[in-house]
Amino acid sequence: MVRAPCCEKMGLKKGPWTPEEDQILITFIQKYGHENWRALPKQAGLLRCGKSCRLRWTNYLRPDIKRGNFSEEEEQIIIKLHQLLGNRWSAIASRLPGRTDNEIKNFWHTHLKKRLELKQDNDLPSTITNVSQILEQHIPSNYYQDSQNIVAYHPTYYHDQEGIQESNSNSHHDTQSNKEENMQYSTNNEHGDMTSFNNDMVFWYNVFMSSGNNVSDEIS
């Protein structure tokens, strides 16, 4: 695989974006969209690589970005999803409208990780080896009980059995079908609805259990 030359070798700028650069990027994307990130900086007149532009747009400039502190509810969602999905930040972000994977990743490392480690030291058993224990601790008992009996896949997921297999694989990247599923899924379930969120947990539980995956790998 041939690697594209890095920004510096191409004489492109690195480091923090200036307000002027931001404005140029915003104006260009609003006008022409972002069909081709690699070609975009040249067309827009920016001395940046496409990768840098994409990151700046998706993590900071996008109009639907939600700035500011994470709510309690968002924190809980992140914690629960991280227990089920591990460091799949983009998958977690897809469940939190307006939040980016980078933002969630940073928030996890700077806030939640430490908090959970403290909490675990205090009141969690030292050996958690399966998802049932996780679910018992973090999902309301009625949902957990339900999850014991449910064998059907999530309704928005049934159409794509391949997607399920992919999500069970060890691949650390989403497949296209998984991405599409995530997008569809996030549009079907607003994060404000904790009932649907807990149903999500049941769904993921089923995915993992049906796969026979070693869950301790998934939550490590």
Added chain:
DNA sequence: AAGCCAATCAACCGCATGCAG
């Protein structure tokens, strides 16, 4: 006031994957 240190977060890096030719 100055220096140090830890926390935070924007941005970069390198790898993996999808896809077109």
Added chain:
DNA sequence: GCTGCATGCGGTTGATTGGCT
């Protein structure tokens, strides 16, 4: 099937900020 390009992703870095001594 192979190759190369474009993009997405997670890990990491480094500049900035704020608190403490």
